[in-house]
Amino acid sequence: MNEFIYNALPGRVVFGMGKIQSLAEEIDRLGCRRVMVVTTPDQSSQGEVVRELIGSRWAVNFNEARMHVPTDIVDGALDIATAAEVDCVVGIGGGSTIGLCKGLALRADLKIIAVPTTYAGSEMTPIWGMTENGIKTTGRDNRVLPSTVIYDPVLTLTLPSFVSGPSGVNAIAHCVEALYSPDANPVTSLIAEEGIRALSNSLVQVVNQANDCEARAEALYGANMAGSALAVAGVSLHHKLCHTLGGSFDLPHAEVHTIILPYATRYNTEAAPEAMLRICRAMGTEDAAQGLFELNRALGAKTGLKDIGFELSDIEKCADIATQKPYPNPAPVTKDGIIQLLTQAYHGECP
Numbered sequence: 518m519n520e521f522i523y524n525a526l527p528g529r530v531v532f533g534m535g536k537i538q539s540l541a542e543e544i545d546r547l548g549c550r551r552v553m554v555v556t557t558p559d560q561s562s563q564g565e566v567v568r569e570l571i572g573s574r575w576a577v578n579f580n581e582a583r584m585h586v587p588t589d590i591v592d593g594a595l596d597i598a599t600a601a602e603v604d605c606v607v608g609i610g611g612g613s614t615i616g617l618c619k620g621l622a623l624r625a626d627l628k629i630i631a632v633p634t635t636y637a638g639s640e641m642t643p644i645w646g647m648t649e650n651g652i653k654t655t656g657r658d659n660r661v662l663p664s665t666v667i668y669d670p671v672l673t674l675t676l677p678s679f680v681s682g683p684s685g686v687n688a689i690a691h692c693v694e695a696l697y698s699p700d701a702n703p704v705t706s707l708i709a710e711e712g713i714r715a716l717s718n719s720l721v722q723v724v725n726q727a728n729d730c731e732a733r734a735e736a737l738y739g740a741n742m743a744g745s746a747l748a749v750a751g752v753s754l755h756h757k758l759c760h761t762l763g764g765s766f767d768l769p770h771a772e773v774h775t776i777i778l779p780y781a782t783r784y785n786t787e788a789a790p791e792a793m794l795r796i797c798r799a800m801g802t803e804d805a806a807q808g809l810f811e812l813n814r815a816l817g818a819k820t821g822l823k824d825i826g827f828e829l830s831d832i833e834k835c836a837d838i839a840t841q842k843p844y845p846n847p848a849p850v851t852k853d854g855i856i857q858l859l860t861q862a863y864h865g866e867c868p
């Protein structure tokens with residue numbers, strides 16, 4: 518057996534149908550007294566439901582969470598939290614909402630209870646991201662790791678299928694990259710493989726059968742695995758490329774992950790055979806990249822960068838940015854290789 522180092526992270530996970538009902542108890546368990554409930558404008562009604570649930574622990578609602586966590590929103594939310602003498606933030610929503618909670622915890626001594634309603638997996642990671650003047654900065658800090666995560670599949674029933682599919686593939690991408698990360702270890706690899714199995718087994722049903730709570734529960738369980746793997750093992754080519762496409766070309770986060778994943782997997786196929794074996798085993802396919810591409814098609818997801826507003830003429834610029842700083846990846850990252858990958862991804866060709 519190979520040597521390994523594993524820094525397991527603390528955190529309590531409460532998982533199950535209707536578990537949002539235990540929120541007040543979980544707040545008390547942390548010794549917190551005054552709560553700010555955070556949502557996006559779209560989910561403000563879910564914020565109101567949470568407000569009802571927590572009675573006298575409620576201090577204020579903040580419904581202005583936004584994609585990419587703009588720093589001015591964090592500043593505004595922090596002023597409100599400070600004025601209301603809040604000691605705990607409850608974030609109910611996807612990566613954007615939980616991202617705002619993390620931004621707050623980075624600046625003030627606040628506990629986070631995360632109630633994820635997408636499959637992005639941010640709730641399990643100590644990774645934060647904030648955007649100022651169009652530039653997104655990310656980092657790792659254990660202060661932003663939620664103390665408690667409540668997964669309640671019932672809360673995902675309102676998630677539209679065009680968000681569910683890409684969000685779930687975003688989670689699969691965390692698992693794929695965790696498998697070949699230099700920080701991977703036998704435990705994270707088990708978690709990542711199980712995450713791919715759960716997500717690939719449930720997502721088509723989630724997208725096609727809006728009311729199937731069991732499928733949503735399995736996808737949410739997969740998201741927990743994905744976030745847990747991402748939290749410990751690092752990221753490589755796929756995430757770096759998606760970060761460039763999202764940050765420098767203003768493309769939608771989860772859709773970019775969905776489109777790029779089969780091509781990034783193909784790029785690493787020969788260099789990461791053990792990871793490919795695990796992906797194939799988890800998905801019941803003979804070729805990892807092909808299996809991921811077919812999953813996207815079964816989900817009815819967009820498969821080409823051309824479908825989400827990326828221009829063919831931007832490929833060279835994107836390849837330049839993505840190869841500026843070296844990072845670990847199983848296959849050597851070359852500009853020519855990235856141009857080829859992006860050209861295929863632009864057209865949505867079979868990888």
Ligand code: NAD
Nearest residue numbers: 557559585611612613634635637639642644672673675676
């Ligand atoms: P999101 O949080 O932006 O949500 C997309 C939209 O779906 C929002 O309008 C939201 O309100 C809505 N929504 C969410 N749940 C809903 C529900 N149950 N019913 C109805 N509407 C609902 O999308 P996301 O994909 O979850 O998160 C993307 C962001 O998360 C990106 O900025 C990404 O960088 C970040 N992220 C961070 C990490 C990390 O570890 N820090 C990990 C993954 C993603």
